[in-house]
Amino acid sequence: MNVVITGASSGIGLAAVKLFCENGWNVYGLSRQKPAWEHENFTFVECDVSSWESVQKARGQVKKPVDLLVPNAGIYLKAPFAELSVADFDKMMAVNVRGVYLTIKAFLDSMLEKESGTIVVISSTAGLNPLPLAAVYAASKHAIHGYANSIRAMCAKKNVRISIVCPGGVNTPIREKERTDYLPPEEIAKTIMFIATCPANTVVDQIIIEPRVQAIGDV
């Protein structure tokens, strides 16, 4: 089985790269930087997901049919709305929205053609709820729900499943500081694996996975 994971150099993406490699999948990891990790099943593909040219070039380097696509790359610029610049808005939308759109655009055709495949988009609980201190990040994550949910039926007709994972707090470099009560990225990787290995006639629309502290509102 072959999987393409974006944002492979760090955090959730790297944890997913490791889990799928260790389970015998051929893993293509797309990011701008190469992760400091190697495995016989792992192929690094340099890619800036915000650039159509770069995504198309990366697409050309993935020679095998793709069974699973994980658009995961994302950035988080945290600032009260008034302090966030227009350039910050553009940057976040370029990676979090345009990047997801371009990645799916590049790989979906081959999945529809062979009438099989699974796409697991990594959103956030910020894709479902307001985030007063990060309104643009929340908007970018809400946007990919609109996209994924809108193409789900069209994909399902061709036996291509599209799911959304909404993590809460996960200890990765995207966060300012580590918290002992947040989740390790390996938990999100396991969630992606769960979706990827669900029976073929199953479509998982969405999974919210958050630390208990967040579920009880104590954050």
Ligand SMILES: NC(=O)c1ccc[n+]([C@@H]2O[C@H](COP(=O)([O-])OP(=O)(O)OC[C@H]3O[C@@H](n4cnc5c(N)ncnc54)[C@H](OP(=O)(O)O)[C@@H]3O)[C@@H](O)[C@H]2O)c1
């Ligand atoms: N950690 C959390 O608490 C949390 C919670 C909810 C959702 N998420 C979501 O989970 C996803 C992964 O984040 P993370 O927590 O694992 O953060 P992370 O450790 O900072 O990883 C982000 C990844 O995205 C890649 N990336 C950023 N810009 C890119 C670009 N232009 N082109 C290609 N790759 C790019 C980075 O690679 P390069 O810099 O090498 O390109 C890196 O591999 C994101 O979508 C994030 O919004 C995280």
